[in-house]
Amino acid sequence: MPVPTTPLAARVLLRDHAFTALRDAIVDGTLRPGEQLREGELREWIGVSRTPIREALMRLERCGLVVTRPGHSTTVSALDATAVRDAQPVVAAMHALAVRLAVPVLDADRVAAMRTHNEAFAAALERGDTDAALAADDALHEVCVTAAGNTVVGEVLEQYSPLLRRVERTRFSSAAGLESVALHRRMIDACAAGDPATAADLAHTTWMTLADAPSAQPAAAVSGGHGLVRAP
Incomplete structure (x- = not known):
């Protein structure tokens, strides 16, 4: 060859x-x-x-x-409520598993990074910056996914998380998103305390709260344009 x-x-x-x-x-x-x-x-x-x-x-x-x-x-594709419903418990379970695996190896720097990301998440929600909120939320959860070091967890999340991101955008555009800040704090505290069971349960709960978000179409981009956005 x-x-x-x-x-x-x-x-x-x-x-x-x-x-x-x-x-x-x-x-x-x-x-x-x-x-x-x-x-x-x-x-x-x-x-x-x-x-x-x-x-x-x-x-x-x-x-x-x-x-x-x-x-x-x-x-x-349209935002399919059935597909979201099917993907949600899978994503929640994978994040819970990632946290359970990560807690024993999380050091002070990683825990501090999670707190920093959650503060950035809260600040973005307060000022109505949904893009920044999603980025901070991604970064927070990625700490545990990376620390867990399980490639299968990462692959499953890559496949199914995008479906939920469309719902998260709706949730993080409303006051309901602020509930996630408190859940994150409790999860991080459990991580810091070396309590994998409690941290995993809170991670699972955090992702399952998306069931409360409206299953509407995702919000339009700020530009409001229909079609491709050209690179500058």
């Missing part, structure tokens, strides 16, 4: 870049439910070749964020 000429690391980075850009645009409402995703437009917008775009779209279909009709079109 001839040695491939394309550097593997570069290809992986391009694939991940395309996936992240499209996932985030769907979650934040820039790409709205029912919108057709044309390969040529996506290549121009994201600045990658055909292969990373196609790989990203396949991953997004597995996540439930796009629907592909072979030979016809690929469109952004």
Whole structure:
């Protein structure tokens, strides 16, 4: 077999870049439910070749964020309440497991980082910055996911978390999101105390609170535009 000429690391980075850009645009409402995703437009917008775009779209279909009709079109999926309901307990269970595995190896620096992320989360909610709130929430939970060191947990979360992110955007745009701040604090306190059972239960509860969020379509992006956002 001839040695491939394309550097593997570069290809992986391009694939991940395309996936992240499209996932985030769907979650934040820039790409709205029912919108057709044309390969040529996506290549121009994201600045990658055909292969990373196609790989990203396949991953997004597995996540439930796009629907592909072979030979016809690929469109952004509607927010499916049934899919969210099915994914939620799986994501909650994976985060609970990550916390349970992480607590015995969490050091003071990691616990401090979790507190800092939660403070940033609370501040973002107070000023109505949903994007910053989602980023801080991601960073907080990622501390335990990374510390747990379980690759299967990470893979499951990568597949199913994007569905819940669309609901989180709705929750974090309302006063209901402030409830998560207190749950985070209690979870972090349990982590600091070396209590994996309590911390895991609180992590599970935090993710299951999304059941209280409206199952409406995700909010539109600040720009309010329909269609692709071009890179500057």
